[in-house]
Amino acid sequence: RKEVEQDPGPFNVPEGATVAFNCTYSNSASQSFFWYRQDCRKEPKLLMSVYSSGNEDGRFTAQLNRASQYISLLIRDSKLSDSATYLCVVNLNAGNMLTFGGGTRLMVKP
Amino acid sequence: ETGVTQTPRHLVMGMTNKKSLKCEQHLGHNAMYWYKQSAKKPLELMFVYSLEERVENNSVPSRFSPECPNSSHLFLHLHTLQPEDSALYLCASSQEIGGRTYNEQFFGPGTRLTVL
Numbered sequence: 001r002k003e004v005e006q007d008p009g010p011f012n013v014p015e016g017a018t019v020a021f022n023c024t025y026s027n028s029a030s031q032s033f034f035w036y037r038q039d040c041r042k043e044p045k046l047l048m049s050v051y052s053s054g055n056e057d058g059r060f061t062a063q064l065n066r067a068s069q070y071i072s073l074l075i076r077d078s079k080l081s082d083s084a085t086y087l088c089v090v091n092l093n094a095g096n097m098l099t100f101g102g103g104t105r106l107m108v109k110p
Numbered sequence: 111e112t113g114v115t116q117t118p119r120h121l122v123m124g125m126t127n128k129k130s131l132k133c134e135q136h137l138g139h140n141a142m143y144w145y146k147q148s149a150k151k152p153l154e155l156m157f158v159y160s161l162e163e164r165v166e167n168n169s170v171p172s173r174f175s176p177e178c179p180n181s182s183h184l185f186l187h188l189h190t191l192q193p194e195d196s197a198l199y200l201c202a203s204s205q206e207i208g209g210r211t212y213n214e215q216f217f218g219p220g221t222r223l224t225v226l
Contacts, residue, residue, distance in 0.1 A: 004152075034214060043200055043217035044153070087153075097166060098215060100153040 003027070004090050006101040014109055017078045021104045023088030024070045032091035033064055035073050037084045038103065044087055047073075078108045112136055114218035116201050122224045123191065131186040131221045133201030142184040143215065144176060145200040153200070159184060160206055191225045198222050 003026045013019045025033075033050035048055065050062040050071050061074040071090075075082055088101035114135045123129050135142060144156040158166035159178040173195075175187040184201055202215040 043219050045217070046214040049214070097155055097158060099155075102150075102152040 004099045004101040006088050006104045010105040010107050012107045018076045020074045022070050022072050023101050025090045027092040030090050030092050033071050034089040036087040039084050080108050083108045114216050116218035120222050124226050128189040133184040135203035139203040139205045141204050141206045143202040144186050147198040193225050196224045
């Protein structure tokens with residue numbers, strides 16, 4: 001089993017749609033969770049951290065389910081500019097190493 | 111300059127060459143990282159430096175040699191690389207608290223390396 005696993009996609013959605021991605025992680029003791037966004041041929045950039053109670057930032061909502069060991073990202077009212085690869089990132093063990101999932105590719109079409 | 115910078119942005123080298131990648135962070139962070147990103151594979155952590163000491167060497171071949179002269183600069187020295195080492199090499203920095211990553215890592219733009 002991969003330590004951090006994501007559906008690679010691509011998810012092809014029309015503008016205005018709502019889309020959700022899940023990510024599973026292997027270590028139940030993991031403490032820190034993040035969603036990063038990576039545009040083609042660019043570096044990853046933090047989209048949002050994921051807090052235990054769930055959190056929202058505009059059109060983006062992140063949730064954590066510790067019992068099932070997954071995090072999710074919900075994007076409402078998709079924009080063309082949301083097209084990118086979304087990386088699930090977990091601090092699996094105590095320390096300063098982050099483990100990246102393989103990414104989920106989103107393509108928003110007009 | 112702001113954020114994390116990397117030079118060069120593109121590098122083509124032969125298998126017998128020696129080259130170095132440079133990373134500089136202007137964020138006052140105390141930890142720096144090298145990652146490798148190959149096509150269709152997740153980011154792979156190569157090295158971690160915390161307070162200028164290497165705290166992680168993630169089973170990386172010895173043809174990659176990191177150097178961290180101070181908390182703002184990180185180098186990756188390359189020698190006798192193989193074609194399969196062609197990839198995007200990303201540098202990142204973060205502020206560690208008690209030796210743990212709580213906050214985001216900021217990435218540089220990367221060096222796209224091609225080994226012929």
